[in-house]
Amino acid sequence: MQHDELLIGTMLEGRARWVAVRTTDTVEEARRRHGMSPVATAALGRLMTGTLILASSLKGDESITLRLLGDGPLKGVVAVGNAQGEVRGYVQEPLVDLPLKDSGKLDVGAAVGRGELAVSRSLQNGEVYTGMVPMVSGEIAEDLVHYLLTSEQISSAMLLGVLVEKDYHVAGAGGLLIQPLPGATEEDIQAIESQLGQLDTGISELVAQSQSMDEMLERLMGQLAFHVLERREVEFSCTCTKDRLSDTLVSIGKEGIADLITDQKAEMVCHFCNEHYQFTLEELQQISGRC
Ligand SMILES: [Zn+2]
Incomplete structure (x- = not known):
């Protein structure tokens, strides 16, 4: 049986890096623990998935906390993760229910609303650095890309998705981050944008349909050659005692x-x-x- 994991690698002959993660079981555990509605599950699932991706570049026992302080009915969404693939999180109002969007998708943007995204890094020496940026859409992937660009001057492409079944179970959840590295050409960036732009299946459906992370990556990357450098286990894990x-x-x-x-x-x-x-x-x- 497949389990949740995070993969880190390079592509375009080392001119870009990527992080991909499957979080289906992790998000399902969060849903079960908090008794969340589908839109709350999607919002927290996307944020936990994005948190794991950003946390993957931390060192030792450093951790990162992402807070969506929006004016939507969820009121607040919080996730904390580390580079060991451990993540935990909650939404302020877990029972929020909203009509689906015209596309049939869960309306995460309306549930989160607009406001600030706060990102806090706890370093090994105990210091905590917090950066705040305004949210762009409340859809989370766009908000994290905007944060990376404005706070860290790193341009990125990011996909985050959670597929919730009618019975509220999580059928698939995951994310992908791609960042051009020094040496990347304009053509490289266009090739990445064009590949992600032509995907006709959302990442959560790709996770649900794929038998392995490698299969999912092949479908996500299409003709773009990629190389896996590292694999890590991922799980919902809390520090409370x-x-x-x-x-x-x-x-x-x-x-x-x-x-x-x-x-x-x-x-x-x-x-x-x-x-x-x-x-x-x-x-x-x-x-x-x-x-
Ligand atoms: Zn706990």
Whole structure:
């Protein structure tokens, strides 16, 4: 059985680089954990997929957080990823439902709305750098391309897609980034644009139809010769633990903790993965002692 993975490679005899990722199982796990509607699944799935692509060039335990702060009904979409292929994320309003676009596609742009895209990089020394750019369309791939161009002066082509079935399951999800490298000619850029422009199948359908990443890449790249340099596993993975949530409880103080207690216990829920953690009265008293 196929599993999610991220591939990195070159094309046009080294004059461009690409990153391709299959995220079908990862996005399905996010959908299941958060109980999301199709349009929420598509929005978070695209953002998590784009996050994995941008995170693939990070070093060691660095991480990247992407936040879509739009005025649409989803209110906010957040994803965090690292170069080990781990990603987590959530939408503020997971049940949002909107009519399909005339094309029959989920209206991610309307669900996200317009506003700012914030990109934060957490470096190995603990420093965090955040860049903000206005969103172009809320369709996410275009917004990330715009971010890369304006904040990092890198021109790119990006495809992100999530195919949600009528029963809400994710049938296919994935993404592709192509960036010209120094030495790329005008013809190279035209060849890339023309290849991506002539695809008559969306990337999420290509992922769903392909038996392997290599097959998907051949269909995506067409006549453009490409070379695979690296393959990495990809999965939905959260960093929460009961200990970490205890530290959060310490930070809200004795009164805050007292407010959380009902029926001699309290429950904490992780935003990122929707895992529920129960704290007994005894545990809460111990935590209060650390405040
Ligand atoms: Zn979690």
